[in-house]
Structures are given as C-alpha cells and as structure tokens.
Amino acid sequence: MDRSANAAGVLEHSDTGAQENRVVTEEEWLQKWEMRNIGFHKEQGHPLLQKYLDVLLGGRSGLRIFFPLCGKAVDMKRLADMGHHVVGVEVSEQALKEFFAEHSLPYSEEPVPEIPGAKKLQSTSGNISLYCCSIYDLSSSVVGKFDGFWDRGALVAVNPCDRQRYASLMITLMEQNSSYLLVTVSYDPTKHKGPPFYVPESEINSLFGSHCEIKYLEKVDDFSERHRQWGLDYFLEVLYLLKLVS
Secondary structure: OOEEEOOOOOEEEOOHHHOOOOOOOHHHHHHHHHOOOOOOOOOOOOHHHHHOHHHHHOOOOOOEEEEOOOOOOOHHHHHHHOOOEEEEEEOOHHHHHHHHHHOOOOEEEEEOOOOOOOEEEEEOOOOEEEEEOOHHHOOHHHHOOEEEEEEEOOOOOOOHHHHHHHHHHHHHOEEEEEEEEEEEEEOOOOOOOOOOOOOOHHHHHHHHOOOEEEEEEEEEEOOOHHHHHOOOOOOEEEEEEEEEOO
C-alpha cells in the first residue's frame, strides 16, 4: 500500500477509496444511542480541548461556541459555566435529553419554525441551546455565526460523500475572527469501514484550504481495546486550528 507522511508526521494512506462510498443513515446513528454503542463519548471531557482551550478562546469572554454533532459532550457544560453561549446540533433527541439529565440542568423545548420537525432544547439559564435535527438543516439565519468551534467526532462522522457540503456549511457559520478546533482520526482505512472515518490532511486542505488558514497543532495516540477489536493496530487523533483568511 502506498503511504506517505503528512505535515503532522502522520502516515497518510492513498487507499481512501475503501470508505468513499460508505453511508451511515440517520436511523443507524439513532440506534447507536438506543443500544448504548457510544464508545466515542468521553465522560470526563476531551483532553485536547482542555489542553487547547486558550487557543479556542483567545482570551475572549462571552463567546458563541458551536458543537456540531454534539452528542452529550460534557465540554458543553464546562464552557457554558465559563460564561460562553454554547450551541449544539444532534439527530438523537435521546442524547440531548441525557445531557441535560446528567448535569441536572432544567431546560425547555420549543419547535424551530424554519425547520419542520426540529426541536430546540434550551437550558433555563439560556446559555445552552441544542438543536435536534439534521445538521444540514441549519444555516446562519437559524443559529447565527460563531466565535469558536469544537469539531470532535463531527467531520469524521459525516458520510464521505457529504464532506464538502458539511465544510461549506461550517465556513458560512464562522465569524471573521473565529477559532475552529478540528479533530480528525488517522488509521488504516482498509481495516475499518468507519465511522469514525479516516480524513487525511490533504482532504482537510481540499475542504477548507480556500477559505481558511490551517495549522496543525498535535497528534495523540488514542488507541484502545475498542480499536483493536475493529482490527486496527493504531489509532491517532490529529488536531488542527482553522482560521478564516480575511
């Protein structure tokens, strides 16, 4: 197999075609939550976000921060407690209700007039707003724009055929001075069909490079028994910072 190292020193596989036609349906994601097949959820929060929080915030207060495909990420509560306004989107209503329940947060539900069938679950304090709908139903006219993004488990969960659509949406949601922290995963895509999907650095450049400056920050070994059971022998998380080019 042809492999080369990218700028981050991560082996890149040329054989990404093993996953390019893979499609995970909304029903499959809902079933993952129902069956508790949520090994991607980090109960203690994500260490990379904790480490690079200052990069995300840039010394600013009262930011609007977006969590695409948020699940029940505990980091949303932490950022809200710091005085930021957190907005997330997730197809699983169960995941969103578990988030509020596990943090003992009272919330209200209301329809989203612009999106038929969608709901917004909002904390009574008003600083956490979670949308239950397809991410592709969102737009800046519905949710506004954001000063910060934490994209961990989102781009890597999007079906490969939808990545350009996803990236284009994210770019339209970025404020001019926003900081976008993006986590991808690296492994041998011929050994696991995904999700999470393997997204090489070259594709990050293709998706975002014409609008954003892309800076590699760090790669970490996240290999676990779960990945071994998938047939993998390594699994890395790779962190980038994206900034709109003015």
